Amino acid sequence: MTGTVAAPGDDPLLLDRQVCFPLYAATNLLNRLYGPVLKPLGLTYPQYLVMLVLWEDEPQTVGSLGARLYLDSGTLTPLLKRMEAAGLVSRTRDAEDERRVLIGLTEQGRALRADALHVPETIAGGRSPEGLDELREGVRKLVAMLAAPGAEG
Amino acid sequence: MTGTVAAPGDDPLLLDRQVCFPLYAATNLLNRLYGPVLKPLGLTYPQYLVMLVLWEDEPQTVGSLGARLYLDSGTLTPLLKRMEAAGLVSRTRDAEDERRVLIGLTEQGRALRADALHVPETIAGGRSPEGLDELREGVRKLVAMLAAPGAEG
DNA sequence: ATCAATTATATTGCGTACAATATGAATGAT
DNA sequence: ATCATTCATATTGTACGCAATATAATTGAT
Numbered sequence: 001m002t003g004t005v006a007a008p009g010d011d012p013l014l015l016d017r018q019v020c021f022p023l024y025a026a027t028n029l030l031n032r033l034y035g036p037v038l039k040p041l042g043l044t045y046p047q048y049l050v051m052l053v054l055w056e057d058e059p060q061t062v063g064s065l066g067a068r069l070y071l072d073s074g075t076l077t078p079l080l081k082r083m084e085a086a087g088l089v090s091r092t093r094d095a096e097d098e099r100r101v102l103i104g105l106t107e108q109g110r111a112l113r114a115d116a117l118h119v120p121e122t123i124a125g126g127r128s129p130e131g132l133d134e135l136r137e138g139v140r141k142l143v144a145m146l147a148a149p150g151a152e153g
Numbered sequence: 154m155t156g157t158v159a160a161p162g163d164d165p166l167l168l169d170r171q172v173c174f175p176l177y178a179a180t181n182l183l184n185r186l187y188g189p190v191l192k193p194l195g196l197t198y199p200q201y202l203v204m205l206v207l208w209e210d211e212p213q214t215v216g217s218l219g220a221r222l223y224l225d226s227g228t229l230t231p232l233l234k235r236m237e238a239a240g241l242v243s244r245t246r247d248a249e250d251e252r253r254v255l256i257g258l259t260e261q262g263r264a265l266r267a268d269a270l271h272v273p274e275t276i277a278g279g280r281s282p283e284g285l286d287e288l289r290e291g292v293r294k295l296v297a298m299l300a301a302p303g304a305e306g
Numbered sequence: 307a308t309c310a311a312t313t314a315t316a317t318t319g320c321g322t323a324c325a326a327t328a329t330g331a332a333t334g335a336t
Numbered sequence: 337a338t339c340a341t342t343c344a345t346a347t348t349g350t351a352c353g354c355a356a357t358a359t360a361a362t363t364g365a366t
Contacts, residue, residue: 197320197321197322198322199321199322199323200321224322224323224324225323225324225325227323227324227325227326228322228323228324231321231322232321232322235321250331250332251330251331251332252330252331252332253331
């Protein structure tokens, strides 16, 4: 039986059996969906997430932003520099601990919140919210599972 | 009430109210999880997805790969060139229609399937499969919704 | 007080993603 | 047959995302 492939029901490599592929595809599609909506605000999707975090609590260190968004300085540093160049955030060394950099909002960054209020509604569009709450909870549980290093089960 | 922010329960901009953020975070975490597992095979995660598709059906055009993975030539062309350079796939103009490029597997690419069989199990690790089927279905429905242009509901 | 270990951020290099554009091949109306 | 249109892929430019490494500040053991 050389070259025989497992029966469809048992083949672990079928694309449609992967949990991760729909996540991957959904994230790409969402990015494409957010792009045109966020562009008038001068934001990319990860930049929008940073703004969401800062609108909740500010200033914050690069590290606490990363902990919230599951990103590290390799991603955040250049992103935050672009946002600083765009006039949305400020980056200042923490006088208490010179290793830390505090990210705060500029007036322009604070003002942008009003323009962003319509974004969730625009993204939701005519789509029904049915199942979205469960979906969000399901994915959140997955994130918690994946984020816990060495978590079993 | 100038400057007043909506009550927490009503604020549409709270990070924890976003459906998209858990998806985004989960995809990033999964990428980090797959990285070390796929590295010995010489694959990145999107390259692994391409291999999954080709192991199912081969050869395929760039366009049909993109339709299956929700990616366009801007992403696939350089990715496939790297996979060609790595000796995993072949890229040949379709003689029937010179616009198309057929992507096939090399012997090495076909042989890699045996090494990849352990990947799903390794990724699943000790994690319980509970809820994963529902989650996959939930995300798949979301993908179908997002992929349908102008879909309502 | 000293210095090894730790912590927080930055940098480098590589590989995606995608919008916008370009190029060349097939199609179709006339 | 001609040529505008459409189609399939490639290219360019910008912005992530991450592993690996670097740098500077703080902590902690002695």
